[in-house]
Amino acid sequence: MLEWLDLLPKDIAERIDDPSSVTEVRLRAGKRTTISRGGSYAAIGREADMHDLQAALSVATERSVYAAETLLAQGFLTYKGGVRIGICGECVYKSGKLAAYRNASSLCIRVPHEVDFCDRRLERVLNAFENTLIVSPPGAGKTTLLRYIVKRLSQSGANVLAIDERNEISASVDGIPTADVGPNTDVVLFAAKRDGYAEAVRAMRPDVIATDELFGKHEVDCIVDAVRCGVKVVATVHSDSVVKVLSDNIYGQLGAVTRYYVTLRGRGVIETVYDGAKKNCIL
Amino acid sequence: MIVGAALFVCCAYAGFGISAYYRKRYLFFAAMTEYIDALASGISYAKTPLPKLTRAFADGKRGDAAQLLAKFADNAASGEGAKCEQKFLSAFERKTIEEFLDSLGRYDSETQLAELARHRSIIVPIAKDCEEKYRKTGKLAAKLGILIGIAVMLALA
Numbered sequence: 221m222l223e224w225l226d227l228l229p230k231d232i233a234e235r236i237d238d239p240s241s242v243t244e245v246r247l248r249a250g251k252r253t254t255i256s257r258g259g260s261y262a263a264i265g266r267e268a269d270m271h272d273l274q275a276a277l278s279v280a281t282e283r284s285v286y287a288a289e290t291l292l293a294q295g296f297l298t299y300k301g302g303v304r305i306g307i308c309g310e311c312v313y314k315s316g317k318l319a320a321y322r323n324a325s326s327l328c329i330r331v332p333h334e335v336d337f338c339d340r341r342l343e344r345v346l347n348a349f350e351n352t353l354i355v356s357p358p359g360a361g362k363t364t365l366l367r368y369i370v371k372r373l374s375q376s377g378a379n380v381l382a383i384d385e386r387n388e389i390s391a392s393v394d395g396i397p398t399a400d401v402g403p404n405t406d407v408v409l410f411a412a413k414r415d416g417y418a419e420a421v422r423a424m425r426p427d428v429i430a431t432d433e434l435f436g437k438h439e440v441d442c443i444v445d446a447v448r449c450g451v452k453v454v455a456t457v458h459s460d461s462v463v464k465v466l467s468d469n470i471y472g473q474l475g476a477v478t479r480y481y482v483t484l485r486g487r488g489v490i491e492t493v494y495d496g497a498k499k500n501c502i503l
Numbered sequence: 504m505i506v507g508a509a510l511f512v513c514c515a516y517a518g519f520g521i522s523a524y525y526r527k528r529y530l531f532f533a534a535m536t537e538y539i540d541a542l543a544s545g546i547s548y549a550k551t552p553l554p555k556l557t558r559a560f561a562d563g564k565r566g567d568a569a570q571l572l573a574k575f576a577d578n579a580a581s582g583e584g585a586k587c588e589q590k591f592l593s594a595f596e597r598k599t600i601e602e603f604l605d606s607l608g609r610y611d612s613e614t615q616l617a618e619l620a621r622h623r624s625i626i627v628p629i630a631k632d633c634e635e636k637y638r639k640t641g642k643l644a645a646k647l648g649i650l651i652g653i654a655v656m657l658a659l660a
Contacts, residue, residue: 282554
């Protein structure tokens with residue numbers, strides 16, 4: 221699972237001690253590369269240049285930018301092992317729509333890790349599963365927890381449908397999940413949520429839908445709609461507090477359909493599990 | 504008699520050598536033109552990744568172009584290109600091919616197709632010229648080699 225090292229210039233990759241513990245690498249043109257192991261960032265190696273970034277993108281796309289343009293237009297790429305590469309650069313618009321990024325100046329390479337969440341509160345949620353929302357700021361491990369919940373629900377016999385818009389949940393290679401998402405999980409890859417819900421709910425008849433990073437009214441509407449169809453949902457949303465989510469004009473709608481709210485303190489550490497029905501935190 | 508036979512062989516060899524040179528150039532550029540067309544179709548519709556597309560094209564084919572493209576496909580997966588070192592090409596032609604290969608896989612499909620069309624407009628005239636030269640000069644050289652060889656042999660007899 222260290223294929224992501226191929227994305228880095230050799231001299232920089234060689235300077236990383238214990239690469240298996242790295243969770244994020246940031247390559248910035250004209251700046252030193254920084255790495256994180258789930259906490260603060262440390263600078264390593266020399267300054268990266270535009271050529272290094274271009275080479276990384278070339279490796280990530282197997283030198284086939286045209287084949288990855290749909291993802292590139294959303295500002296990211298995926299690589300083997302569920303690695304996600306966020307891209308910053310000049311935006312190229314075609315017919316008024318963002319078509320691509322060129323002259324990438326920054327790359328954020330995020331390396332997924334599987335974590336076993338040994339948490340009594342989470343076990344209670346999993347044992348009597350209802351709609352659940354995972355809330356935390358970026359980088360705290362939402363996707364890791366989501367993947368863990370998907371695996372556990374799937375292992376318990378539920379048919380789980382993972383709408384994996386960015387291939388971060390299943391880390392699929394050639395359509396086959398490489399991350400352990402359980403024996404009863406179906407994965408819709410790279411589909412916008414609206415398509416994933418509408419088509420897959422009809423076609424796959426899932427018990428639970430799992431999806432990452434809700435963003436905007438349309439996606440919230442999709443969740444509400446799926447719940448109306450009788451499907452349970454586990455989803456993640458970026459925020460630093462449940463109160464902020466519920467008081468928001470758009471995301472506040474989720475309050476009407478969500479039973480459990482899980483917040484994270486850091487990678488692999490659950491902060492609180494709030495039961496929306498009982499209006500208290502599970503202890 | 505032996506000297507005559509040896510000279511015949513030399514002349515015929517030279518004639519076939521010249522013919523082979525033109526044939527190689529003709530086949531090389533014909534294959535590159537075919538490759539450009541395969542790319543245009545693969546990029547427009549299936550959006551097949553470049554290494555897979557190139558390997559599918561080169562597999563089962565023989566010749567210098569197939570060899571170069573197979574090497575290019577292997578290197579492309581790791582983000583690198585391939586150096587065109589075919590000795591039967593001029594420096595300008597080698598540079599043209601290298602620039603063409605270097606342009607592949609670096610753009611969105613629309614720009615990539617435009618780039619392909621641009622390179623096609625450079626490579627196709629070379630391919631046509633090579634075909635014409637092979638048909639005229641190449642085949643003639645082979646025939647002339649044999650004829651001159653026979654003439655020399657007869658003159659010495």
